[in-house]
Amino acid sequence: LTSLAEGPKHGHRLSQDIEEFAGVRLGPGTLYGALSRLEQRGLIEPLDSDNRRRPYRLTAAGLAVLEVSLSELRTIVEEGSTRLRLGRALTPDPEIDLRGSVP
């Protein structure tokens, strides 16, 4: 959904884009499995195409779901950052106190 937020893309372009911004390489089966699920849920829709490389775009519902998901992620990032700052403030020497802890 994030990849389609900037405009319609076909499968290969989506795959390249996701690899570029997220560092995740999706196999063709995984990508099309996801696309078909998103289409089934009404979050994306195919556009007319002259060739077999059919572009997809976000629907209004897809846009709304993406906004909610990003908002939830933002909350988690902000909360995590706050707690990390607090934790660092309470442990003056992280090299000693955090040794052996799980990151």
Place this chain on the structure above:
Amino acid sequence: VRRRGERVLRWYPRAWRERYRDELLALVEDYRESGRFRFRDRLDLVRAGLQLHRRTKVPSRFSQRGRVAARLVGCAAALVVFGAVTVDATAAPVASSTTHSIVIAGERGAVVAGAGGAAAYVIARRSNNSNK
């Protein structure tokens, strides 16, 4: 290349294949042309196809119990056929004691599985009717 892609698509549910076949094959071609297609992508195609089978929605008139019962009935039918075939094959008076034991076990297995399958089917039918 296309023929190989078509072969991989056999792992996908028919309805899905009919809808996305051309697009998925085009994507695989793009992966190959850009040098991005690897062996793990072939495995990914098979895995995704099997996963889609699991996720494919079954019409609501078949409940979970109904599907389990249908499988049991299918197994029972297979065992009955197996039992019948082995009885037929050992009808000649040369059956050793081992073969005889296998036949008896097959027959008993068929009877038990058949009865179990039939009971499960009846229970599932009743359950479906009471849910309506």
